[in-house]
Amino acid sequence: MTTLQSVVRRRRAVAVAGAVSAGLLVLSACDKPTPVATVTVGGDSVSSEALCYNDGEKLNAESLKDCVKNADDVKTIEVGPDETVRIGVDPKIAEAGWVVLVNGRPFSENSKQTYHTIPYGAFFQEQYGTGGTTNTLAIQMGEKNTKGVWSFKLKKG
Structure with a gap:
């Protein structure tokens, strides 16, 4: 594996981790639904x-x-x-x-x-x-x- 491929993989992994973290943050900010x-x-x-x-x-x-x-x-x-x-x-x-x-x-x-x-x-x-x-x-x-x-x-x- 070349150095360029390694850098690209690390960037993708960081991007995926960032997206997952942002998604969890948004979900934790949601209000719970009230009874209906x-x-x-x-x-x-x-x-x-x-x-x-x-x-x-x-x-x-x-x-x-x-x-x-x-x-x-x-x-x-x-x-x-x-x-x-x-x-x-x-x-x-x-x-x-x-x-x-x-x-x-x-x-x-x-x-x-x-x-x-x-x-x-x-x-x-x-x-x-x-x-x-x-x-x-x-x-x-x-x-x-x-x-x-x-x-x-x-x-x-």
């Missing part, structure tokens, strides 16, 4: 990671304020008359307990189940404070100490 919540109506579903989540730890007031700012960019699903809204949550959310909020107000009791259903009649009704054509459905992980928030828009179909 899903809303299903009929045959349509939308899933989302949390608007705010601190690896299952209590969120402070500042985090919750930032969460509200991000609430404009949430997934929307259409709800037609006589349809049922089905909410499914990751087991991590269920273990901590969760509450459904509609337009920011508690709509269910604390649950440790991974699944909950709400009939159409509960939405888009003035008597329940859910009139209009669009409502926000939020899932709050943790009843007293909020550990995460997921949000969806329900559009009257």
